[in-house]
Amino acid sequence: MKLANSTILITGGTSGIGMEFLQQLSKQGAAHIIITGRDNPKLEKVKQQFPDVYTVQSNVGNIREIEELYLDVTKKFPALNIIINNAGIMRNLNLQDTSIGLESITQEIDTNLSGTIRMVHRFLPHLKIQASAAIVNISSGLAFVPFPLSPVYSAAKAGVHAYTQVLRLQLKNTNVKVFEVAPPSTETPLQNAFSNIDMGSSSPMMKVDKMVSEAIRGILKDKAEILPGMSKALRFMGRIAPAFFMNFMHKMIEKAKKKSK
Numbered sequence: 467m468k469l470a471n472s473t474i475l476i477t478g479g480t481s482g483i484g485m486e487f488l489q490q491l492s493k494q495g496a497a498h499i500i501i502t503g504r505d506n507p508k509l510e511k512v513k514q515q516f517p518d519v520y521t522v523q524s525n526v527g528n529i530r531e532i533e534e535l536y537l538d539v540t541k542k543f544p545a546l547n548i549i550i551n552n553a554g555i556m557r558n559l560n561l562q563d564t565s566i567g568l569e570s571i572t573q574e575i576d577t578n579l580s581g582t583i584r585m586v587h588r589f590l591p592h593l594k595i596q597a598s599a600a601i602v603n604i605s606s607g608l609a610f611v612p613f614p615l616s617p618v619y620s621a622a623k624a625g626v627h628a629y630t631q632v633l634r635l636q637l638k639n640t641n642v643k644v645f646e647v648a649p650p651s652t653e654t655p656l657q658n659a660f661s662n663i664d665m666g667s668s669s670p671m672m673k674v675d676k677m678v679s680e681a682i683r684g685i686l687k688d689k690a691e692i693l694p695g696m697s698k699a700l701r702f703m704g705r706i707a708p709a710f711f712m713n714f715m716h717k718m719i720e721k722a723k724k725k726s727k
């Protein structure tokens with residue numbers, strides 16, 4: 467997939483992987499880059515650093531805001547031809563904690579999975595009229611082996627993986643290419659919720675610039691499923707011994723929790 471001269475929308479472009487995509491895609495010669503996020507001050511900060519970027523405050527968990535984003539962006543950037551569904555949240559959730567409300571318990575599904583599906587559904591007609599277009603969905607290595615501390619996140623990412631496989635199949639004879647990037651554990655603010663659990667060398671983190679450069683290399687080579695760093699091993703483990711690896715991680719977490727007490 468050619469990236470130079472493309473017009474690219476990145477959801478969640480104010481931090482971590484999304485912001486790194488913004489930086490590296492600018493260097494690849496993208497014509498226009500549009501980023502979204504919920505937090506206005508964070509959007510302003512990115513705008514100061516990258517004056518050419520177009521920023522929109524938009525929550526992928528909100529249907530009305532997706533509709534407004536679609537109308538605004540397709541009017542201002544009719545050549546929009548790539549969307550990167552990157553916006554995501556990840557929480558440390560104890561399923562026995564009954565104080566968590568019914569609204570809150572599915573937050574990762576609403577943002578990471580429903581947000582991705584709704585963005586694709588809304589923007590697909592526009593992408594289909596472009597000469598060449600792409601959808602890039604950011605899943606996770608945890609789509610293949612669930613992480614014991616993040617059950618709803620893992621379920622959402624497994625959902626993104628399954629959805630993306632079928633999306634690719636159904637768009638096979640169209641001009642829209644479908645990519646999945648499944649990052650391994652990567653150094654970004656998303657990891658802050660887990661900073662009190664030191665799993666040492668059993669959980670090495672990938673540098674965000676390296677992760678995104680592998681993702682971009684894969685997209686340029688038309689690699690449909692991009693599995694940087696440990697994600698390839700996670701997919702393999704998920705196929706041959708999913709319970710074994712999940713239990714191993716659970717034991718490591720319990721040990722780390724005891725050590726930090």
Ligand SMILES: NC(=O)c1ccc[n+]([C@@H]2O[C@H](COP(=O)([O-])OP(=O)(O)OC[C@H]3O[C@@H](n4cnc5c(N)ncnc54)[C@H](OP(=O)(O)O)[C@@H]3O)[C@@H](O)[C@H]2O)c1
Nearest residue numbers: 478480481482483504505525526553554606651652654656
């Ligand atoms: N870091 C990792 O280890 C890792 C591993 C595998 C997969 N991933 C995936 O990579 C993607 C990016 O994560 P990251 O590590 O870069 O996290 P991050 O640094 O926390 O960035 C997340 C971005 O998403 C935005 N966002 C969150 N909820 C949103 C919503 N409802 N609507 C619009 N924007 C929203 C955030 O901005 P606001 O808060 O202002 O909205 C921020 O710009 C996520 O899908 C994540 O699941 C990350």
